[in-house]
Amino acid sequence: MEIAVFWVAAVMAVGGALGVVLQRNPFYSVLALVMHLIALAVLFLLLHAEFLAAAQVIVYAGAVMVLYVFVVAYVGGLEDPLRDPHPAVRATAPLFALVLFVELAIAILGSSLKAIDTHGPGLSAGFGSPAEIGQLFLTTFLVPFEAVSFLLLVAAVGAVVLAGRDEGEEELVSQASPSRHKPGRPLADDRPVF
Amino acid sequence: MDVAWYLILSAFIFCIGATGVLVRRSPLVILISLELMLNGANLALAAFARMTNTHDGQVFALVVMIVAACEVVVGLGLIVAMYRSRLPMDVDEMSELRN
Numbered sequence: 340m341e342i343a344v345f346w347v348a349a350v351m352a353v354g355g356a357l358g359v360v361l362q363r364n365p366f367y368s369v370l371a372l373v374m375h376l377i378a379l380a381v382l383f384l385l386l387h388a389e390f391l392a393a394a395q396v397i398v399y400a401g402a403v404m405v406l407y408v409f410v411v412a413y414v415g416g417l418e419d420p421l422r423d424p425h426p427a428v429r430a431t432a433p434l435f436a437l438v439l440f441v442e443l444a445i446a447i448l449g450s451s452l453k454a455i456d457t458h459g460p461g462l463s464a465g466f467g468s469p470a471e472i473g474q475l476f477l478t479t480f481l482v483p484f485e486a487v488s489f490l491l492l493v494a495a496v497g498a499v500v501l502a503g504r505d506e507g508e509e510e511l512v513s514q515a516s517p518s519r520h521k522p523g524r525p526l527a528d529d530r531p532v533f
Numbered sequence: 534m535d536v537a538w539y540l541i542l543s544a545f546i547f548c549i550g551a552t553g554v555l556v557r558r559s560p561l562v563i564l565i566s567l568e569l570m571l572n573g574a575n576l577a578l579a580a581f582a583r584m585t586n587t588h589d590g591q592v593f594a595l596v597v598m599i600v601a602a603c604e605v606v607v608g609l610g611l612i613v614a615m616y617r618s619r620l621p622m623d624v625d626e627m628s629e630l631r632n
Contacts, residue, residue, distance in 0.1 A: 349538075353546065360556065360557065365561050368561075368565050375569070375572070379572055383576075386582070386583040387583060390591070391575075391591050391595065398602065407565070407605070413613065443548070447540045448537060455536050457584075458536075471588055475588050497607050498607060499610075501611055502610040
């Protein structure tokens with residue numbers, strides 16, 4: 340049973356990941372990523388990481404993906420253009436990724452970790468439960484917890500500063516546009532409507 | 534399932550994400566591919582937490598998720614700012630900082 344669930348979730352995760360990379364429309368990429376994240380949550384459950392799985396579904400597949408969908412809808416279709424200025428670079432990139440995968444596989448399978456070929460040890464009753472994780476966050480990992488909360492605050496303020504529309508911005512853009520765009524390049528007015 | 538299978542799967546997802554970062558040209562899709570790489574790392578962390586019967590890997594994975602959320606917020610803010618400034622939505626053409 341566990342093996343069957345693992346393979347179904349693994350195929351869904353890899354399929355979602357391939358969908359993200361291969362879809363030309365970013366909206367479909369985001370939807371493929373949602374499928375990938377849910378499959379990963381199933382894998383987390385198989386690894387007895389219940390709180391991690393719940394956080395994955397609620398925070399990632401819920402909140403972060405909604406943010407992505409909003410931005411895709413706001414910015415528009417943005418499909419990759421067909422004309423590719425650097426075909427050689429694009430062709431070697433999958434080769435590089437394949438070499439990286441082979442290298443990682445050799446590193447994983449050739450490691451001298453004894454427990455890597457086992458199911459994992461027998462676990463205590465509350466392994467992966469929110470109580471255990473929360474206790475660790477408030478005792479052993481208190482400093483990372485506070486650092487990460489400060490990071491979230493900085494990111495929220497940074498996003499408001501980056502994306503906020505302030506008074507002088509429109510003039511700034513109209514002044515800056517001629518120098519930013521080379522003469523022959525069309526401005527973004529012919530952007531496809533999503 | 535053996536822990537090794539989870540690690541191989543996480544390496545595979547990481548490599549697919551790396552391909553996406555290298556191949557795609559829209560900054561939005563590059564951000565999504567970065568998410569794939571972070572999730573591959575998260576799967577490896579959860580697998581190691583299962584293997585060693587400790588929670589440290591799971592705590593680390595949660596921190597990675599929070600950092601990923603911060604990265605998404607700042608990255609999407611940058612994309613919206615680029616859109617407002619009418620910059621080209623193509624990482625190959627974004628060379629305003631050169632020279």
